[in-house]
Amino acid sequence: MSLEAAAFWGLALVLLASGLAVVLSKNLFHSVLYLALALVATAGLFLLLQAEFLAAVQILLYAGGVITIVVFAIVVTERLVGERLVQTNRGIVNGGLVSLAVLIAIIIFVTRATLPQTPPPPPADLTQAIGRDLLTRFVLPFELLAVLFLAALLGALFFARKEE
Amino acid sequence: MMRDVLAAFVLLNVVVLIVTYLTYVERKFAARMQSRIGPYRVGRPHGWLQPIADAIKLLIKEDIVPALADRPVYNLAPIVFLLPSLLIFATIPFAPGLGLADLNIGILFFLAVSSLEIVGLFMGGWGSNNKYALLSAMRAVNQIISYEVPFVVTALIPVLLAGSLKLSTIVQAQEGLWFVAYPVIGQLAFVAFIVATIASENRVPFDILEAESELVAGFRVEYSGMKFALIQLAEYTHMFGVSCLGALLFLGGWLGPGLPGWAWFLLKALFIFLLVTWVRWSFVRIRVDQILGLSWKVLLPATLVLLMATGFWVALGGGHVA
Structure with missing residues (x-):
């Protein structure tokens, strides 16, 4: 090994x-x-x-x-x-069922996917590649996530404030 | 493989030795500030054997575990607390080519690993089952969450200026001018870095989690013997690590005329350590709400504005981006 x-x-x-x-x-x-x-x-x-x-x-x-x-x-x-x-x-049965379903789903995904036998070589500078992709190809999901976090933050503030 | 293990072994021992003597430096420095002499009796001249004597004393002391302590958590805490402090030295370049692993993400590794320290601290505070320890650990969490953000943001300013996360590249970018000497941005960032450092090391004026008049000694109150020594060692090691980071990010690391690179580097790290010690022995403790207010209302907005300004400056061609 x-x-x-x-x-x-x-x-x-x-x-x-x-x-x-x-x-x-x-x-x-x-x-x-x-x-x-x-x-x-x-x-x-x-x-x-x-x-x-x-x-x-x-x-x-x-x-x-x-x-x-x-x-x-x-x-x-x-x-x-x-x-x-x-x-x-005590919900061990329900929990077990859900876990089993997730496991089966993962197994199906992994067996169906066509994975390359050898891993593709990582880009020379991974950090740079991630940064570039986040601000070009994936800029929309990235910004959506930011909005989501902002909403969560405002929600937390709303719950935390004193009752008037 | 064998060589790496050997190198790591040597590095760890050198770091622990330096840190052991930093306690001596701090005691002497503080003593001089207060017109005292400091440790003098153990070893001639000037009590230089004091740290060794302290270590031996702590080693042979009785190890007490509180009856109601959460035993595994209590016993593991000093180790979990010490480990990140030692790990951060893996990525620090002491001189060109003199370092264990000069990672591409060096500074990120440093910040990530040292953020794990809080887990050990909290394990100690919780595991002791002591109200003072727990209150202290809670204050620590409060403070560390608040100051980690400005700390990371200030650490990003040299990253922006150098255009790299690699610590040795950041140093090389300061070949012409140290980042602390950059007009306005450099000095403000350095001051913010020092403030965030003092806060993240929980030193006076931010030592509410130790606050001996309220909390006895904070989260370590139940620890004795070697476990206490490990916690002390971890704190000083982390302080030394952050001093090294400051020397790399703002003071040009190993750059300097005459002396060999590692000597310059250690001198600069010592300078930052003494700067923090100076503040520690000059100020009084401030309140919890003042500490949190300072972080969220002053330091964080200020550092964010500074980061933006640096970004604009670099975009206009002021940085070192190749």
């Missing part, structure tokens, strides 16, 4: 195990820590695909930013307000 394959299986194992731990752990705070681990492992997968830029952004935004905010939300609601948050439920 090549070093790359070994790294892939190692990362896959960590990713699956931590992903399962996120949903199975009874302690909400532990779930978040496992989620952080899963996000870092995802960044590792990006690194294996030679997408260093994506890996760094993944860590910066998800493992650094999103996790911090989630943790903050938990602490404010659970420890300081004193309300115990329950994060497991």
Whole structure:
């Protein structure tokens, strides 16, 4: 087994195990820590695909930013307000069915897709290529996303303001 | 492969050694500022063995775990806290060709990895099961979310000027003129960088999460022995890392006449470290709401305007884009 394959299986194992731990752990705070681990492992997968830029952004935004905010939300609601948050439920059958459906869909997609046997060589400067594409080819979805985030931000402000 | 492992081993040890002595530098510097002598007794001359003695003392101290602590989280926290601080040195070029990995996305790697530090900090605050530790960790999250944004934006200004995310290219772009010497943009960006650095290192006047008069010692209050030492080491290592980043981004890294490149680089990093230390020992702590207000109402808009201005300037041909 090549070093790359070994790294892939190692990362896959960590990713699956931590992903399962996120949903199975009874302690909400532990779930978040496992989620952080899963996000870092995802960044590792990006690194294996030679997408260093994506890996760094993944860590910066998800493992650094999103996790911090989630943790903050938990602490404010659970420890300081004193309300115990329950994060497991009994809907294991429904959950299993949905997961199975998603799995089947992914398998169908992967088997139907015609993937090249050898990966195409990545562009010389991936960061530059991403930047250029975002502002030319994909400028419309990019701007739409920005509008979406703005809407989310305004929504959050609306909920957070004091009742008058 | 073997060579890389060896190089990493040497680098880690050098960094830890430097950081150990930075604590000594800070104590001496602060002492002089207050007309004291500072550590003097351990080792002649001038107590130079003090940091070693401190490390040995902490190593042989009893390791106490609070009865109600969340054990795995509590025990892992110092490691998770230290790891990012050490990892950031992987991408720092100390001199031309002297560095572990001069990544194409060097600065992004630095920012991404150091943003993981907060996870370790929070694990410590939560795992201790102590109200002071938890309050401190919450304040830390508040502050770090607020100051990470202006910090990243100021770090982007040299990136724009140099037209690259690679740290060694950013240094090379300063061959003619250091970025800190660029008219107006350079100085303002440097000041914003220093303010954001002080805040992200949680030092006075932004040390609300340590605030010894309110929170005892903040999130590390329950830690003792080697775990406490690891947390201290992590903080100083990160401080040193950010000083190195500042030297690379604004002060021209290894560039300078006479001395070898790495010496210039370390001197510049030391300069930034002392600048931050100077502020730390001169000011008083400010309130939480003032800290957050300063970030969102002053620093962030100011740095965004600065970034826009830099962008216009570069677009008009002022930068170093090839």
